[in-house]
Amino acid sequence: MNTYEQEYALSIEHPETFWADKARELDWFKAPEQILSQDENGMDRWFADGEMNTCHMALDAHVAKGRGSQVAVFYDSPVTGIKQQLTYDELLSQVSLFAGALQEQGVVKGDRVLIYMPMIPQAMIAMLATARLGAIHSVVFGGFAANELAVRIDDAQPKVVVSASCGIEVDRVIPYKPLLDDAVDMAEHKPERCVIFQREQVTAAMQAGRDLDWSQLVATAQPADCVTVNGTDPLYILYTSGTTGKPKGVVRDNGGHAVAMKYSMKAVYDMDPGEVFWAASDVGWVVGHSYIVYAPLLAGLSTVLYEGKPVNTPDAGAFWRVVNEYGVKALFSAPTAFRAIRKADPNSEYLKKYDLSCLKTVFLAGERLDPPTYEWLKELLSVPVVDHWWQTETGWAICGNLMGIDPKPCKAGSSTLPSPGFNVQILDEAGTPLGPNEQGSVAIKRPLPPSCLPTIWGNFERFQNGYLSTFDGYYVSGDGGYRDEDGYVFIMGRTDDVINVAGHRLSTGEMEEVLAAHPAVAECTVIGVADELKGQLPLGLVILKDGETMSEDELQAELVERVRNQIGAVASFKKALVVERLPKTRSGKILRKLLRQIADGETYNVPSTIDDPASLPEIADVLALHGYKKAN
Ligand code: COA
């Protein structure tokens, strides 16, 4: 076994040899000979001439090798009381049938299938069935509102939408179908078919001619075989927040993704075939795509699909129960989930009820793992607690601690070292690499390793402008940070207008657009302020139009409702304050970072480019009056 240093050096100095070797562990129809090449945009592409199918690698190949009777998925749904196990045999048969059903509806290679579903096995089945046909899925998180869904329908232009009659939150059932109907009405692109899985809790009304019932379709469908795709053909589009209102469709290709997923399952997570892995996330996010669905199956593991929360479904012992019940070896979630557990069960009474000796490691991502949560968790569980940093764009950890190769000591606040293939550099504003402990922009020197996005769906220019053109030869992550004297990476937060709320990535720009459209609002901004539970929460600061008499409470209620209806409850937008002025640069740019620093009580420097310095004490007073800290 290599040391971390050997493994990493090989991946950077000889990337083609390194990844060709990893690719051999998968079951290709035709093994790739072209390992790294460039596409028409000049982007690095992996395994272009390899022929394959991701669903085949994840299911058929295991069944063929005798893994058919092993559990592929443990579905555990405290919100409905349902527990269900699907073996590889059963999952393959259900996926093949649903693929057949989609095929009957005309879905062919390259078509898009949009999936808007809660955490039920049918969501996974729909993803894998789409992949089986060589089509491209785009899963939209259930917590997004109709308007967000409409934007994604217009961008991805799906032939078919797959949805369910409802999702279930702690205290309420959320009918999905009316949201889908509204979204289709709003969108310019109209999908030909909507396939609806009817759940017991809600029976959705169906539109004749367009809507089809999942169960009826499957009852008469013929199983479909895998369609061959090339390594560089897209597997999925996953929308993520950028700095503007329009979400970015991150494209993931088949070959690089499969190779990186399979490799990471052992290298990063130390998981071997037959073991149980649980990513407590949602299939609507990248963590769910990679580590609930694809990576565990590609590696022949059993994955847990959990439809519940860390607390209140029914209590703060839910995570410990699931770990114990299924023999989970590694648990992956966001720090916010553990902060919620600590808050609800400060003395860890629930933990005492369960034997957790199966649990070997806890992995965290989605937001920075704050040192207090890290220390608490480490002491509580007496297993390594590993922070690892990644993004929708990469699909797997850019930095982490290779538990399956050569574990290093963890340091609080750090996501340890770059993963093999990621040449991580800290750059100053001119693009010059910085030395130890100097903070700058965290960038990755190209070529990007397998699984990283080759483009934004339908818009390479946006990819180039947003990520590649700032520093020649580098991908900029949008995060700021530094490396210490041991090379450990510390990610300190976004350098753009993206915020992280309960591990969910959201755009303040998008919320600003919603606020600005209110008739009483003259000007506004949204900043992310520190929150003990969710990491960050959005806060709106608005200037009223002259002569506007609306009260602050009334306006806040309307703005909160608008963000909830247009973006979704998941934005957790609950607060908007009226201010007289907003600090800006002379060129008119609102100084959002400065506002956030004031709200968080951090020491700040007033930039020399500020137009109206007198606005600062005024804003600081308003923020302090509402309980936000006031520094300087
Ligand atoms: N469908 C519909 N609504 C949803 C939803 C879904 N799939 N997911 C969340 N929502 C709603 C919630 O009900 C909540 O609504 P409310 O404002 O009426 O209470 C709102 O969106 C915010 O949801 P959430 O951020 O999940 O907050 P919460 O207070 O319900 O729970 C945590 C807080 C910390 C327990 C929860 O965020 C959590 O478990 N996070 C884990 C992080 C995670 O999965 N990250 C993914 C990357 S690893």
Ligand code: AMP
């Ligand atoms: P997403 O694309 O939703 O996975 O969000 C990616 C962003 O979340 C990153 O750019 C970071 O800002 C943040 N993030 C994810 N994981 C970590 C981590 N371990 N430490 C710090 N920030 C993180």
